[in-house]
Amino acid sequence: MSFSITEPKKGTKWFAGVLVVGYALITIAPLLWIIATGFKSPTDSISYPPKVIFDPSLEGYVNLFTDRTRATDDMLEAKGEPQTWYEQIARDQGTIISGPSRYGERFLNSIIIGFGSTALCMVLGTAAAYAFSRFRVPLKDDLLFFILSTRMMPPIAVAIPIFLMFRNLGLNDTHLGMILLYTAVNLSLSVWLLKGFIDEIPVEYEEAALIDGYTRFQAFYKVVLPQAATGIASTAIFCLIFAWNEYAFAVLLTSGTAQTAPPFIPTIIGVGGKDWPAVAAGATIFLVPVMVFTILLRKHLLRGITFGAVRK
Amino acid sequence: MAQIRIENVRKEFGPFTAVQSSSFTIEDGEFFMLLGPSGCGKTTTLRMMAGLDLPTSGQIYIDGEEVGQKPASQRDIAFVFQMFALYPHMNVRGNISYPLKSQGMKSSAVKKQVEEVAEILGITDILDRPVGGLSGGDRQRVALGRAIVRDPKAFFMDEPLGALDAEFREHMSEELRALHDRMGATTVYVTHDQLEAMQMGDKIVVMNHGVVEQFGVPQDIYDWPATKFVAQFIGSPPMNFLDFDGMIGTGGTEVRLNDVILPVPKSIEGANGKLTFGIRPEHVTLDDSAAYRGRVIATEYLGTTQIVTFDTPNGLLKARVASHEVINTGQAIGLRFDPRTITLFDATHGGALRSEANEGVLNHG
Numbered sequence: 181m182s183f184s185i186t187e188p189k190k191g192t193k194w195f196a197g198v199l200v201v202g203y204a205l206i207t208i209a210p211l212l213w214i215i216a217t218g219f220k221s222p223t224d225s226i227s228y229p230p231k232v233i234f235d236p237s238l239e240g241y242v243n244l245f246t247d248r249t250r251a252t253d254d255m256l257e258a259k260g261e262p263q264t265w266y267e268q269i270a271r272d273q274g275t276i277i278s279g280p281s282r283y284g285e286r287f288l289n290s291i292i293i294g295f296g297s298t299a300l301c302m303v304l305g306t307a308a309a310y311a312f313s314r315f316r317v318p319l320k321d322d323l324l325f326f327i328l329s330t331r332m333m334p335p336i337a338v339a340i341p342i343f344l345m346f347r348n349l350g351l352n353d354t355h356l357g358m359i360l361l362y363t364a365v366n367l368s369l370s371v372w373l374l375k376g377f378i379d380e381i382p383v384e385y386e387e388a389a390l391i392d393g394y395t396r397f398q399a400f401y402k403v404v405l406p407q408a409a410t411g412i413a414s415t416a417i418f419c420l421i422f423a424w425n426e427y428a429f430a431v432l433l434t435s436g437t438a439q440t441a442p443p444f445i446p447t448i449i450g451v452g453g454k455d456w457p458a459v460a461a462g463a464t465i466f467l468v469p470v471m472v473f474t475i476l477l478r479k480h481l482l483r484g485i486t487f488g489a490v491r492k
Numbered sequence: 493m494a495q496i497r498i499e500n501v502r503k504e505f506g507p508f509t510a511v512q513s514s515s516f517t518i519e520d521g522e523f524f525m526l527l528g529p530s531g532c533g534k535t536t537t538l539r540m541m542a543g544l545d546l547p548t549s550g551q552i553y554i555d556g557e558e559v560g561q562k563p564a565s566q567r568d569i570a571f572v573f574q575m576f577a578l579y580p581h582m583n584v585r586g587n588i589s590y591p592l593k594s595q596g597m598k599s600s601a602v603k604k605q606v607e608e609v610a611e612i613l614g615i616t617d618i619l620d621r622p623v624g625g626l627s628g629g630d631r632q633r634v635a636l637g638r639a640i641v642r643d644p645k646a647f648f649m650d651e652p653l654g655a656l657d658a659e660f661r662e663h664m665s666e667e668l669r670a671l672h673d674r675m676g677a678t679t680v681y682v683t684h685d686q687l688e689a690m691q692m693g694d695k696i697v698v699m700n701h702g703v704v705e706q707f708g709v710p711q712d713i714y715d716w717p718a719t720k721f722v723a724q725f726i727g728s729p730p731m732n733f734l735d736f737d738g739m740i741g742t743g744g745t746e747v748r749l750n751d752v753i754l755p756v757p758k759s760i761e762g763a764n765g766k767l768t769f770g771i772r773p774e775h776v777t778l779d780d781s782a783a784y785r786g787r788v789i790a791t792e793y794l795g796t797t798q799i800v801t802f803d804t805p806n807g808l809l810k811a812r813v814a815s816h817e818v819i820n821t822g823q824a825i826g827l828r829f830d831p832r833t834i835t836l837f838d839a840t841h842g843g844a845l846r847s848e849a850n851e852g853v854l855n856h857g
Contacts, residue, residue, distance in 0.1 A: 384577035387544050390564040391571040392638070393594035406581040 211467070217460035225456040239273065240457025242266045244283050244448065244465075248275035283462060286444040291469060292355050293440055294423040297362035301419045302412060304363065305370030306378075310400060312371065313378040314386075324372070331368040335428040343433060353434050361433070362423040369422075370415045377411025378404065413480035417473065424470050441466050494555035494645040494678055495520045496541060501550030501560075503536050503702075510536040512702045513550065518646075518680060518695070523672050525693035526682045529725070533702035534682045535650055541680060542648045543567045555645055565594075570639035572649040576631045578623040578638075585619045588637040595642070609641045612671070628656050632664055636671065646678040653688065665692055686726045690714065698722045708853060714772075716850035717835060720842040723770050729799060731770045734806035735839055739764040747836065750805040752784045755831035757849035766839040769806070773799065775830040776811035778819075782826030791819055802827065 188196070217225050219236040248270050251259075259276060262268040270277045311317060312324060342361065343352070351357030381404060389399035405412075431443045445462045448455060496518040503511040511533040518524045526534040539545040541552055543564035552560045559567050570591070578587050585606055592602045610616045613633045618626065623634060632652065639647055652668070653661045669692050672679050683689050689696050690710045698705045698713065698721075706718040717723035723731035736749045742762040746755050749769060756769075778800075786802030786809055798815045801808060804827070811827065813819070836845040846854055 382575065382577065384573045384575055385579060387564070388571065388573065388577040388579070388638075389590075390544065391542060391569065392591035392642075393565045395565060396563075398594075403579060 214460050214467075215464050218457055218464045220457050220460075222455060222457055225460070226454070237269075237457075238266070239269055240455070240459075240461040242269045243455055243458040244461045245281050246270065246277045247279050247281050248273075249278050250274060251276045282439075283441070283444065283448075286439055286441045287465065289355065289434075289438055290424060290440040290442075290466070293358040293362065293438070294420055294469070296355070296359040297366065297423045298416055298420045300359060300363045301366045301370050302416050305367055305374050305415065306405070306408070306412060308367075308371045309374035309378050310404065312375050314383065324375075327368045327371055329368075331365070335365075335426075339429060339432045342429070346433060353436055353438050355438050358430070358434065358438050358440070361429060362419075362426060365426075365429075366419040366422055370419055373415045373418070374408065374411055377408050377415075381407050409480045413477040417470075417477060417481075420473055421470055495553075496646060496678060496680070497551075497553040498537070498541070499551045499553070501537070501540060501547045501552060503533070503540060503545060504548045510702055511540070511547075514699075514702075514704045516697055516704060516707045518678060520678055521676045522678055523669065523692060523694045524678070524680045525689040525696040526680060526699065527686060527689040527693075527696050527725075528684065528699035528705075530684055532699040534684075534697075534699050536702075537699070538648050538650055538680060538682045541646075542569055542571050544571070568642075568644050569646045569648055570642060570644040572635050572639050572647065572652045574651040574654045576635040576655070578631060578634055580623060583620055583622050584615065584626070584634050584637075587623060587634055588619075588641050591638060591642045605641055606637075609637045612640070612674075613637050629660055629664060632656065636668075640671070640675065640677075644677075646680065647672075649679065649681045651682055651684070653683075661688075668692065687728070690726070698725060700725070712853040715833070716844070716853040717770070718844050718854055720768060720770070720837050720839075720844075723835065723837070723844075727772060729773055729810045729812075731772050731835075732776070732809045733837070734769040734771075734804065734809065736767055736769060736806050737765065738767055740767070740836065740845070749784065754784065754829060754834075756834045756836060757832060757847040759836070759845060759847050760851055761846040763836070763838055763845050767845075768837040768839045770835040770837055770844075771809075771829050772833060773810045773812040775833040776809065776813075777828045777830070778811065778813060778817070778825050779828040780826045782828040784827050784829070785824055786827050788819055788821050788823045788825065790821065 216232075216234075218240045219238070220231070220234050221237045221239055224231050224234045224237075246266065251274060255276070256271060256274070262271050267277055308327075312320060317323065346352045346357050346361075349357075351360070385403045385407070386396075386399040389403045390396065394402065425442065426440070427442045430440045434440065434443070441462070445459060445466065448458050448462060498517070499515050500513045501511060501515070502509070502513050514533075514537060526538060528534045536545060540547045540560075541554075543559065543562055543566070547560055550560065551558050554567060554569070564571075579590065582590065588606045588609060589602045592605060597605075606619070607616065610619055613636060615630060615633050615637065618630060618634075623631065626634065632655075635652070649668075653664055656664055665688060681689075681692065693710055695708065696710055696713050697707045700721050706713055706722045713722060714726055717726065717731065720733065723733070734749060736747070738747055738749070740747050740756070740759050740762055742759060744759045744762065745757075746753050747767070747769060748754075754769070784804070786804040788800055789803050789808075790801040792799040792801075793815060796815060797812050798817075798819070800811045800813055800819055802811065802825070809827070819825070832849065835850060836847070837843065838845060844850060844854065
């Protein structure tokens with residue numbers, strides 16, 4: 181395989197550079213703004229004109245992770261000196277920390293439900309996609325359309341039947357229920373995406389492995405999966421992003437134990453006025469897992485591992 | 493090493509019959525060619541022998557054991573694919589050692605065996621390279637290495653040279669044949685290239701539309717084709733067919749074409765009606781004293797020989813003659829046919845009529 185790359189002219193490179201940096205700034209600006217807001221004081225966060233330079237404060241993060249009660253000066257006096265830096269921050273606002281907030285729990289729920297459903301979805305999706313791609317499945321086209329059609333309903337339209345079903349099954353407001361639900365919703369997308377990726381892998385690789393003395397499952401596991409890594413990684417990212425950001429089902433089907441972070445974050449606003457720094461802090465932390473996951477899988481997304489190994 | 497026997501093997505894909513009840517035997521150590529045009533069922537036949545497709549009916553014996561419905565992994569055979577199918581996520585060493593790992597062989601033994609094979613194939617220096625950047629020939633060698641490393645009962649190759657450049661094919665086909673002679677392993681090789689089949693094969697099966705047309709050594713198949721299809725598919729240019737209405741009795745030694753009596757090998761099977769007189773281009777000689785005549789319509793210069801196309805009363809005919817003979821287009825020349833080499837066909841079903849000359853070959857197939 182041969183190809184040639186012509187070195188672009190200096191001016192062209194410069195122009196391209198400016199374009200890319202400009203575009204990156206436009207894309208990243210809202211992100212930076214959210215992150216910055218998390219470190220502002222409530223006054224700075226709503227000041228007009230907006231402040232780009234400000235005194236950083238951890239108020240937002242303290243407020244995010246704690247429940248506080250407003251206290252009179254006498255009560256503050258009676259409490260004595262604050263023991264920790266975050267107590268100090270709370271005192272400065274005229275409040276006393278009454279306990280940890282539920283954000284940590286909600287965040288953990290998001291992690292369990294998001295990653296759990298993504299993992300389950302990948303296992304089932306890869307198996308189903310492999311079967312659709314390689315075997316003579318009766319009514320294959322109808323089944324594939326049926327699978328896709330499950331995605332056509334907006335969540336809000338199916339939420340009530342699902343709520344009733346879940347209530348009867350005892351799955352309401354449980355981690356398992358949410359994992360199953362998000363898996364079901366994501367499975368159609370992942371089967372379709374993964375089938376496309378697996379279709380691209382020549383069947384001869386598995387046949388070679390079968391001839392080499394491996395079973396069908398070993399051939400799938402040792403030969404198909406490594407080559408489908410790119411597809412699995414990108415599909416996993418899609419699934420995680422959906423499950424992570426999902427709001428409608430989470431609001432309707434969870435309240436106590438299994439509530440995820442998205443329905444929780446807006447409730448922060450209500451606690452003691454409009455606490456935008458706390459909301460921004462919540463959003464910032466909420467962003468991190470998907471970002472880390474995507475960056476970790478970046479290698480697989482970019483690597484075309486079958487490049488040049490097959491002559492077509 | 494093993495004998496492979498195919499008995500009444502049939503393969504259907506839904507309403508389509510890919511292979512119709514085929515039977516033949518591949519002897520131990522033979523280099524066996526499955527030859528035919530694309531879609532003739534040769535690859536399906538090979539895949540059934542390998543266990544990649546299971547036959548709809550019929551038996552396949554490898555080394556005396558019936559394996560028709562067994563999966564490929566239990567047949568102890570090796571397969572070389574047209575597109576090589578080297579595992580792209582492994583390097584050369586990984587690819588060659590992969591079949592050994594499935595047997596749970598110790599890694600020191602694997603290493604030794606892989607290096608031996610690499611030595612045979614001359615790829616020792618690329619063992620640690622990824623397969624992605626290899627040239628076509630090296631990929632071919634790695635694919636062969638993966639096949640021979642396990643010392644299987646038989647090698648199956650599906651057009652292994654099909655993906656190589658023309659200049660490299662010749663070289664690789666010699667290498668393959670030499671490797672076979674050295675290992676003495678039963679090899680089944682699928683190709684649509686009749687030259688490749690003649691050049692490399694100990695025996696050839698010619699298939700068409702899922703049917704085995706003929707089976708035998710290359711020389712017999714070339715000289716005594718069993719059907720018009722074989723006569724036309726093998727040889728370049730193919731056998732000439734002169735169509736005529738006539739008859740030949742059992743024991744007859746001549747036919748009448750356009751009022752010219754032409755001697756043929758003594759017939760064993762009489763026939764009457766639409767017949768075809770088959771003769772290879774190299775068995776036609778130009779002789780002005782001959783009664784059967786044709787008019788030259790074209791000549792093709794091929795170096796040592798030239799192909800002259802004649803218009804005859806029974807259709808076009810090509811003759812291979814020495815290139816120094818001066819032949820002009822439009823000239824009418826007498827044609828003499830070597831009577832020992834002629835095959836008569838029944839034009840309606842295309843089968844060759846039995847004569848004393850081809851009897852042995854046709855009975856064998």
